[in-house]
Amino acid sequence: MSVETLPIILKELRLVSLLPHWQPLAEKAREQHWPVERYLAELCQLELSCREQKRLHRGLKEATLPIGKYLDTYDFSEVEGLSKKQVWHLADNAEWLKTGDNILLFGASGLGKTHIAAGLGYRLVEQGHRVKFMSASLLVQHLQKAKEELRLPEALVKWDRFAVLILDDLGYVQKSTEETSVLFELIAHRYERYSLIITSNQSFEDWDKLFSDTVMTVAAIDRLIHHAKILQCKGESYRRKEAQNKLN
Template identity: 40%
Template sequence: MSPAREDTAPSVLLAHHLKQLKLPTVLREYDKVARECAQSGLDHSRYLLRLVELELIDRERRLVERRIRAARFPAVKSLDTFDFAAIPSLNKMLVLELARCGYILGRENVIALGNSGTGKTHVALALGLAACQKGFSVAFTTAASLVNQLLEARDERRLLRLQRELAAVKLLIVDELGYVPLSSTGAELLFEVFSQRYERGSTVVTSNLPFEDWTSVLGSERLTGALLDRLTHHVSILSLNGDSYRLRASRSRRGRTDGGAEPNQAIAATYNPETGEIPPI
């Protein structure tokens, strides 16, 4: 065997073995880290430690990315892009505490109530992102979409499977409850989802309606009472009342057209699957 082949054979075999072991970060970084450790005079155990740490960090990043994709967020937003000053009714300290995800461990719920456009969805998305980063499975949907999924699953005889999937997720986010009135069948199916998750998993619900008006959406005082009984047994309630973000944004655009200054607005932080960048909590 020629010297050239003797030199290349170990590298080829190492690359093959690392791929088989599913250690892509070690494969990508081992040569560079070896040179760095040699220059720093670090021994082989510290070299191996550094490689393993890089692999673990990268693996956790990929897991978070997968949880974010599985959640099907319409956008990825974090709390540091939320303008708390614009919504003085919102308990900032409570929201920050919820972002630590203790309520998920306790299988408790969160309900965000407030006018349209005040940031309820932003807060729900931020809590969902925090849960993904903490290692919890998350599913995001609107109330209307969820009901449509349940009705379709019932018609296609896969309702039990969908219900099991919804019951298994650690955090279910149901956005915009109250924007669309539900049929009696749809309301009953939605109630069943909440009932199956009662004290088994956490649910975040956002609504533009106060509790006393939920009957107009669910169509039954009895069903509304039973649903609220389950949702509010272990719950943190967030109040978001104030001017709509979209209304203020429209005003600010008009102001800029007139030569006004750029306002300090909450900006959506977007997850980039190409770079793996994830907005901070």
């Protein structure tokens, strides 16, 4: 077998990421007198790195996370009641996904709840978990349309491919029987199977404004908090502080 056939073999084996690298690396191996085992190991490492980069790119593309909202850019010192250690532990130790645990982020507008949720999402994608970020209102609209078309069960199963759904601004879902019923269907469907990260400017005692039925409200809260980490953000709005600083 001649060396000239190697590019064809690499293509056949779907190792095309090695095509621009195998020759330069072979020259380096000869110059530095590498054993053949090291050359092979270096090629394999290149392939693994390339595959990881592609996986991360695909994961981030489908997650649709807000750009730049990483945990290491969040200023925990500006928010009260939120443990930096706890948040980073949840980000780096995703055992809670195995039991379909939820993370519930409460607090007034402008405290960075979305930033925290997105930051967790970025870390989970990096670890190989499939994540989807959406506004709660938009997802509810999708589910409501599916219900009108008599395909809600199929639509709910569709979201099962994501280990984590991040529902942003739950408090802005309209209080109508149609919208809140599909939201409850989603919560019940994912219960103890797949995780939700939810941000809301309304605490549980105000969720009667969200769900049109008291029984449904209690049932939704019960399922969400059964396996949940509740994070409470308190303090002065980030956006208000930024606006004041610009004026000053």
